[in-house]
Amino acid sequence: MTMRILSIFFTMDYLFLFAGLALLLLGAEFLVDSSVAIAKRAKVSSFVIGLTIVGMGTSAPEMFVSLSSAWNGNGDVAVGNIIGSNICNIFLILGASATILPFAIQGNIIRRDIPFGIFAAVLVTLLGHKSLLSDNFSNTLTRIDGIVFLILFFAYMGFTIYKSRKETSGTEDEAISRLTGKPVFLLIPIAIASLAGLVFGGKLFLGAAENLARAWGVSDAVIAITVVALGTSLPELITSIVAALKKNSELAFGNVIGSNIFNIFLILGVSSVAKPIAIQGVRVEDFAVMIFATLCTFLVTCTFRPKYFDRIEGIFFLICYVGYTAYLVMR
Numbered sequence: 001m002t003m004r005i006l007s008i009f010f011t012m013d014y015l016f017l018f019a020g021l022a023l024l025l026l027g028a029e030f031l032v033d034s035s036v037a038i039a040k041r042a043k044v045s046s047f048v049i050g051l052t053i054v055g056m057g058t059s060a061p062e063m064f065v066s067l068s069s070a071w072n073g074n075g076d077v078a079v080g081n082i083i084g085s086n087i088c089n090i091f092l093i094l095g096a097s098a099t100i101l102p103f104a105i106q107g108n109i110i111r112r113d114i115p116f117g118i119f120a121a122v123l124v125t126l127l128g129h130k131s132l133l134s135d136n137f138s139n140t141l142t143r144i145d146g147i148v149f150l151i152l153f154f155a156y157m158g159f160t161i162y163k164s165r166k167e168t169s170g171t172e173d174e175a176i177s178r179l180t181g182k183p184v185f186l187l188i189p190i191a192i193a194s195l196a197g198l199v200f201g202g203k204l205f206l207g208a209a210e211n212l213a214r215a216w217g218v219s220d221a222v223i224a225i226t227v228v229a230l231g232t233s234l235p236e237l238i239t240s241i242v243a244a245l246k247k248n249s250e251l252a253f254g255n256v257i258g259s260n261i262f263n264i265f266l267i268l269g270v271s272s273v274a275k276p277i278a279i280q281g282v283r284v285e286d287f288a289v290m291i292f293a294t295l296c297t298f299l300v301t302c303t304f305r306p307k308y309f310d311r312i313e314g315i316f317f318l319i320c321y322v323g324y325t326a327y328l329v330m331r
Helices: 002-042 046-056 060-071 075-100 107-128 141-169 184-215 220-232 234-245 251-272 282-297 313-331
Strands: none
Touching: 002 184, 002 234, 002 251, 002 313, 046 107, 046 141, 046 184, 046 234, 046 251, 060 075, 060 184, 060 251, 075 234, 075 251, 075 282, 075 313, 107 141, 107 282, 184 234, 220 313, 234 251, 282 313
């Protein structure tokens, strides 16, 4: 009897796994289409929509995890979640996108957005590990740090949207969407419903994957480092892959850059303002890997074909992600 019940639940987990994946794919499909249509209506680039609507929306899981962890005094989970997600966003998601379909990177993104992402990674490292500067400081993100993060976030977003409207004025976005021309009152609910489908599909997929991993005898530590880390980044991963397949590289790239800046400046900003975050278990080498990953987003614009993300560079990113994950498991 017990074996029959276990067999039923085991089968249900497979069903939930595929249902979650289906929701992710469907949500990503309509999110990309509605985002492109909104970009055309608002006369901004697909990159800005990826940076704002898509980037912030797909980072909702990280927001909930980090806020609740910081409030409950578990600073390492709050910060580790952000650091791990940012590394995953760059090495796994951008790597997979470029491997599937190499893409060009616009000059203004190279000059403005990528350097700001590098600045964000370096700043959170210095403020999170103040002991690197002096032994008199503790490794804590204070309320003042959080306020600085929030000011930088809103200033960057405002400036980016303003510049994008000027840069796209009089130009036609080449991205194609089946929803182009639809009214805004229809596009916004579709985008919101698509984001909800992505988040819920990701949770459904993650829960089923955890149960199956335990049933296969995988330890909780390995599950946390691999399945959970990948699961919280599934919305960004699926959305970026779908955008790449639709030849909308700007949205895919904006999704990752936007998610990373959102993670550091808004999520950690709000979390540390709510309650200062003490960092103990997240090592400085984890922050260093995040900085290296962010630097790589600039290096790919200089190597092989300038201002282009090649397939070989995408494969290198994927190798870096596998290597870092292996290091975490061994550590």
